[in-house]
Amino acid sequence: MDVLMPQLGETVSSGKIISWFKKVGDKVAPGEDLFEIETDKTSMEVPATVSGTLAEIRVGDGIEAPVGAVVAIIRDEGAMAAPRHELAQGVEPLTRLDPFNEVRTPRGNYGPARLASGICVTPLARRLAREYGVDLAAIAGSGPRDRIVKADIERARSLVAEVPAPAATQSGGYTETPLTNIRKIIAQRLTEAKQTIPHFYLTTDVAIDKLLALRTEINSSLAAQKIDAKISVNDFAIRGVAIALRQVPAVNATFTATAIRQYRDVDVSVAVATNDGLITPIIRRADTKTLLQVSTEMKSLVARARDGKLRPEEFQGGGFSISNLGMYGVKQFQAVINPPQACILAIGAGERRAVARGEILGVATLMTCTLSVDHRVVDGALGGRFLQAFKASLEDPISLLV
Amino acid sequence: MAELTYRDAVTRGIAQEMARDEDVVFLGEDIAKAGGVFKTTVGLLEQFGPRRVRDTPISEQAIMGAAMGAAMTGLKPIAEIMFSDFFAVCFDYIANEFSKSRYMSNGQVRCPLVVRTANGAGVRFGAQHSQSVENWAMMIPGLKVVAPSTPEDVIGLMAAAVRDPDPVIFFEHKGLYPAKGEVPDGEIVDTLGTAKIVRPGKDTTILALAMMVPRALAAAETLKTEAGIDCEVIDVRSLVPLDTKTILGSVARTNRVFTVEENPRLCGWGAELVSIIADEAFYDLDGPPVRITTPHVPLPAADTLEDIVLPNEARIVETVRRGLGA
Numbered sequence: 001m002d003v004l005m006p007q008l009g010e011t012v013s014s015g016k017i018i019s020w021f022k023k024v025g026d027k028v029a030p031g032e033d034l035f036e037i038e039t040d041k042t043s044m045e046v047p048a049t050v051s052g053t054l055a056e057i058r059v060g061d062g063i064e065a066p067v068g069a070v071v072a073i074i075r076d077e078g079a080m081a082a083p084r085h086e087l088a089q090g091v092e093p094l095t096r097l098d099p100f101n102e103v104r105t106p107r108g109n110y111g112p113a114r115l116a117s118g119i120c121v122t123p124l125a126r127r128l129a130r131e132y133g134v135d136l137a138a139i140a141g142s143g144p145r146d147r148i149v150k151a152d153i154e155r156a157r158s159l160v161a162e163v164p165a166p167a168a169t170q171s172g173g174y175t176e177t178p179l180t181n182i183r184k185i186i187a188q189r190l191t192e193a194k195q196t197i198p199h200f201y202l203t204t205d206v207a208i209d210k211l212l213a214l215r216t217e218i219n220s221s222l223a224a225q226k227i228d229a230k231i232s233v234n235d236f237a238i239r240g241v242a243i244a245l246r247q248v249p250a251v252n253a254t255f256t257a258t259a260i261r262q263y264r265d266v267d268v269s270v271a272v273a274t275n276d277g278l279i280t281p282i283i284r285r286a287d288t289k290t291l292l293q294v295s296t297e298m299k300s301l302v303a304r305a306r307d308g309k310l311r312p313e314e315f316q317g318g319g320f321s322i323s324n325l326g327m328y329g330v331k332q333f334q335a336v337i338n339p340p341q342a343c344i345l346a347i348g349a350g351e352r353r354a355v356a357r358g359e360i361l362g363v364a365t366l367m368t369c370t371l372s373v374d375h376r377v378v379d380g381a382l383g384g385r386f387l388q389a390f391k392a393s394l395e396d397p398i399s400l401l402v
Numbered sequence: 403m404a405e406l407t408y409r410d411a412v413t414r415g416i417a418q419e420m421a422r423d424e425d426v427v428f429l430g431e432d433i434a435k436a437g438g439v440f441k442t443t444v445g446l447l448e449q450f451g452p453r454r455v456r457d458t459p460i461s462e463q464a465i466m467g468a469a470m471g472a473a474m475t476g477l478k479p480i481a482e483i484m485f486s487d488f489f490a491v492c493f494d495y496i497a498n499e500f501s502k503s504r505y506m507s508n509g510q511v512r513c514p515l516v517v518r519t520a521n522g523a524g525v526r527f528g529a530q531h532s533q534s535v536e537n538w539a540m541m542i543p544g545l546k547v548v549a550p551s552t553p554e555d556v557i558g559l560m561a562a563a564v565r566d567p568d569p570v571i572f573f574e575h576k577g578l579y580p581a582k583g584e585v586p587d588g589e590i591v592d593t594l595g596t597a598k599i600v601r602p603g604k605d606t607t608i609l610a611l612a613m614m615v616p617r618a619l620a621a622a623e624t625l626k627t628e629a630g631i632d633c634e635v636i637d638v639r640s641l642v643p644l645d646t647k648t649i650l651g652s653v654a655r656t657n658r659v660f661t662v663e664e665n666p667r668l669c670g671w672g673a674e675l676v677s678i679i680a681d682e683a684f685y686d687l688d689g690p691p692v693r694i695t696t697p698h699v700p701l702p703a704a705d706t707l708e709d710i711v712l713p714n715e716a717r718i719v720e721t722v723r724r725g726l727g728a
Contacts, residue, residue: 106685124657127685143689144727150657150688 001050003034003072005065012039016064017071021045026054028074035071052076111136121148128153133181182276193339197255198375201334202383204391205366208350211236211397212365218291227292233367234270234324235295237347239400241322242266242286244389251386252319254340255376269318269338270298272305279305280338282318291400326350332368342377345390346370367394403586409579411553412442412518415560416480418589420450426564427472429456430465430482439484440520440579462488466495466517473515474503478564486521486535486573493538500569501544516563516570521549522613522664523696523712524577528703534664534696536611537671539571540641546594547641549573551615553583555639558592566594575612595643599652603634606658606726609649609675611638614662614713621718629723641671649675650683657688660722662713667695692725694718 005015015037022034028048036045052074059071110126119141121129125148129136132153139156141148179187211233219230245252245266254261266287269280281301283294304310321338326349335346348368355364369390373383393399406414420426428446430438434457437444447455458465462483469481483489489496500513523532539547546568550556556574563570600615601622610618615637622633634652638645653659659679661672676691694713702708 106682110685122688123685124688 001052001074001076002070003046003048003074005037005059005067005069005071006046007067008037008039008042008044012067014064014066015039017059017061018043019061020057022054024054024057028052028054048074050074050076119146119148122150124150125153132157133184180276182279186277189339190336193337197337197339199334199337199372200375200380200383201370201372202380202387203332203368203370204387205368206391206394207355207364208233208367208394209365211394212350214397222292229292229295229299231291231295233326233350234322234347235291235298236394236397236400237322237324237345238268238270238283238286238294238298239289239291240390240393241268241320241345242283242289243393243400244386245320246287247389248382248386250382251343251378253342253377254319255342255374256340260377263319265319267318267320269315269321269341270301271321271323271335271338272302274306274308276308279310279315280318280321281305281310281315321345322347326367332370334370335372337372337374342374343383343386344372346372403584405582406553406585407579408553408556408574408581408583409440409442411556411583411585412560412574413444413446414585415557415590416443416446417449418557419480419561419564420446420454422589423478423564424454425476426478426480427454427456428480428482429458429468431458431460431484433457433482438482440576442520442574442579443482462492463495466492466500469515469517470495470500470503470513473500473513473569474511478514478516480516480518480564483517483519485527485531486519487530487533489519489535489538496539496545496571497542501542504568505544512567513569514564514567516560516572518560518572518574520576520579521573522575522577523701523708524613526703526705526708527576529700532701532708534612534666536573536641537665537669539573540671540674541669544569545642546570547573548594548639549575549612549641550639551575551578551610551612551637553581554585554590555592555598555637557585558590559594559639561589561591562594565591570594573612577613578616581616595640595645597639597645597648598637599634599648600637601633601635603632604656605632606634606660606722607649607652607656608633608635608660608662608718608722609638609672610635610662611641611671612664614664617713617715618662618718620715621722624715624719625722628719631722631726633722638671638675644675644678646678646682650679650686653679653683654686657686658726659687659691660718660725661691661693661695662718663693663695664712665696666698667693668698670695689725692721694721 008015018036018038020035022028028034029051030049032048033045034048036043054072055075056073059065059069065071110130114120115136121136122143128150134153134156136148139148139152142152143149215231215236222229249262252263252266265285268283268286270283271278271280283297286294301314319341321341321344323335323344324347325333326347329349331351332348333346335344337344346369350365350367352363353366355362371383371387416428420428432439433443434447434452434455465481465483469479472479500515504512521536522534536547536549539545546566548559548563548570550559560572563572601619603622608618608622618635622635625631625633634656636649636652661675663670663672665671672693672695676693679691694717696711696713699711701711
C-alpha cells in the first residue's frame with residue numbers, strides 16, 4: 001500500500017514533511033499518526049489508513065513532495081479482508097481482447113486505379129501486374145465496365161510464358177528464352193532512356209600510372225596487415241566520381257517535368273552484370289567513405305547481386321552511375337543513361353599508349369572514360385567540368401585517400 | 403457421437419459447466435420450472451436444484467443486476483434474457499456496468515458472467531421479438547460476443563464463455579433451435595475468438611453468422627452446381643474477439659468477399675469486417691466487398707414479408723453470381 005502526499009486544500013500543490021512519527025519496521029494501525037506535514041497554509045498530522053509494517057520511507061524529514069507523490073510504503077499484513085473466492089486477481093482471460101486492433105495497412109502502392117485510357121484496374125490486378133511485369137496499358141479488361149481483373153493479368157502472363165515453347169521445338173533455327181521480369185524491366189527502361197533522353201557524350205583519357213603504383217602499394221600494405229581486401233581500379237573510380245560529384249554537384253541531378261532535382265547525398269550506382277541481366281547496386285554517400293570501405297561494400301554488393309539477394313533499397317535510387325568494361329579489354333564505349341539519373345560514366349581498359357610529352361614521345365597507361373549526359377539537365381561545359389574534376393582526382397590519386 | 407438439436411445442445415452446454423464448477427449458477431425468466439420458453443433448459447432445475455437454477459421476476463434489469471453482483475462476488479452466473487430485443491430494457495448493465503467493471507476497478511473486480519439470449523428472426527415473432535442485435539453487443543468495449551450456428555459449437559463456445567473471466571454475450575439463434583447436428587461425446591470446450599472455415603473453396607469468401615451459415619452453405623452448393631462458382635464459407639462465430647487471421651487469410655486466397663448478415667444493414671457486423679478487409683487486404687481484392695443483409699427496416703410479423711427481408715439462399719446465389727459476373 002502506497003502512502004501518498006495528501007491534498008491539503010484546493011490550491012495546494014505540494015507539502016513538506018516536517019517529521020516522521022514512525023520509522024521503517026514499525027507496525028502501524030489505522031488512525032495512528034505517520035508524519036507531520038506543512039504547507040504554505042497549514043500544518044497537520046497524517047494518520048495511517050491501513051495496518052501493516054512501515055516498509056519504506058521515500059520522502060524524509062524536511063523534504064517537500066508534490067501532492068499525490070508516494071512518500072512511504074506500508075506492507076500489508078493480512079489486515080485487508082481477503083476477498084472471497086480470490087477475486088479474479090491475476091486470472092488471465094482465455095482469449096485476449098486486442099483493444100487497439102492494430103491495423104496493418106499495406107505499405108506499398110501499386111499505381112492508380114484508373115489508367116490513362118480510363119479503364120479501371122482492381123487492387124489485386126494492379127499488384128499482380130507489378131509482380132509479373134505485365135504492362136496494364138497493353139491488355140484488355142474482362143470485368144464489369146471493362147475493368148482489368150486478376151484473370152486478365154493471369155491470361156496476359158500465360159501468353160507471354162507460352163510463346164517460346166512451340167518456337168523452340170519447331171524451327172530448330174534458334175532457341176528462345178522467355179523474358180524474365182528483370183530482362184523486361186531492363187528493356188523497358190533502356191528503351192525509354194534512349195528514346196526520351198537527349199544524350200550527348202564527352203570523352204577524356206585519364207593517366208593512371210600513379211594510381212596503379214599507389215594501388216600496388218596499398219594492396220601490399222593491406223596484405224601485410226592481414227586485411228582481407230584488395231583495392232581495384234574500379235574502387236578508385238568510384239571514389240573519384242564521388243569526389244568530382246562533390247565538386248560539381250549540379251551533375252548529381254534528375255530532370256523532372258517541373259524542376260531540376262539536385263541530390264544532397266552522393267549516391268553512386270555501379271553497374272553489375274548478373275546472369276539475369278544488369279543491376280546497379282548503390283554505394284551510398286560514397287564521398288564520405290574510404291577506399292577500403294568502398295571496396296568492401298562493393299564486394300558484398302556484387303556477391304549479393306549475383307545471388308539475387310539485394311534488398312530493393314540497395315539498388316533503387318542513386319544519383320549517378322558508373323559502368324566499367326575495362327576488365328573485358330574494351331577500349332571505349334558509350335553507356336545508356338540509367339533513368340532518372342542524368343549521367344553515366346563508361347570506363348574503358350587501362351592501356352599503355354604512346355603520348356607526346358612536349359616534343360618527346362613517351363609511354364603512359366591511359367584509361368578512356370566517356371560520360372553520357374542528359375542535355376536537359378547538364379550542359380556541355382558543366383559535363384566537361386565534371387570530367388575534368390574526375391580526371392584530376394584520379395591522376396592525383398593521393399587526393400582519393402584524404 | 404450423437405445427434406443433438408441446437409436446443410438440447412444449449413441444455414447440455416450449461417449442464418456440462420454446472421457439473422464441472424459449482425460456482426456456475428443459472429438465472430432467468432421461466433428457465434427453471436418451465437424449462438425455458440424455448441425449452442432450452444429442460445431438466446436443469448431437477449439436476450442442479452433451486453439454489454443454482456433460479457426463476458426470476460419479469461425484470462431484465464433485476465436479472466442483469468443480480469448476475470453482475472454474483473459475478474463480482476465470486477460466482478460464475480449464466481443469465482438468460484429471453485429475447486435479445488430485451489437487451490434494450492437492461493442496456494445500462496450491458497453497456498455501462500458489467501462491461502466496464504474490470505477496467506474501472508483497475509482489474510480488481512471482474513465479471514465472469516455469460517448472458518445468453520435468443521436472437522434473430524424466422525419464427526414470425528414480429529418487430530420486437532425477432533431482431534438480430536449482435537451488432538449492439540459488438541459495439542460495446544468490454545464485451546466478448548459469440549453466436550454459434552451448430553449444436554457442437556453451442557456446447558464448446560458455452561464452455562469457453564463460462565470459463566472466460568470477462569462478460570460474454572452468447573447469442574443463440576431461435577430459428578436454429580430445432581436444427582440437428584452431430585455432437586461428440588464427453589466434454590467439449592472451444593475457443594473464443596476463432597472463426598471456422600465450414601466449406602473450403604477458391605473463388606470467393608462468404609462470411610456468415612448464426613442462421614445465415616446454413617443458408618450460405620446451401621447457396622454455396624447451388625453456386626457450385628449451377629454456376630461452377632466455388633465458395634469458401636466461413637462461420638465467423640465470434641465477433642469479439644474477431645478471428646481476422648482466418649478471415650484475411652481466406653480473402654488472400656479467393657480475392658473476393660461477401661458477407662451474409664441477418665442484422666439490418668446500417669452498422670451491421672459485416673460493415674466492420676469489410677472495413678478491416680478493405681484496409682488490410684486491399685491489394686488482395688479483385689472486386690468490391692459486397693454485403694448481403696436484411697434491409698434497414700423493422701421486421702414484419704407476416705410470414706411472407708419476413709421471408710422476403712431476411713437474406714435467403716436465392717438472394718445469396720443471385721448476389722454472388724452478379725458480383726462475380728457469372
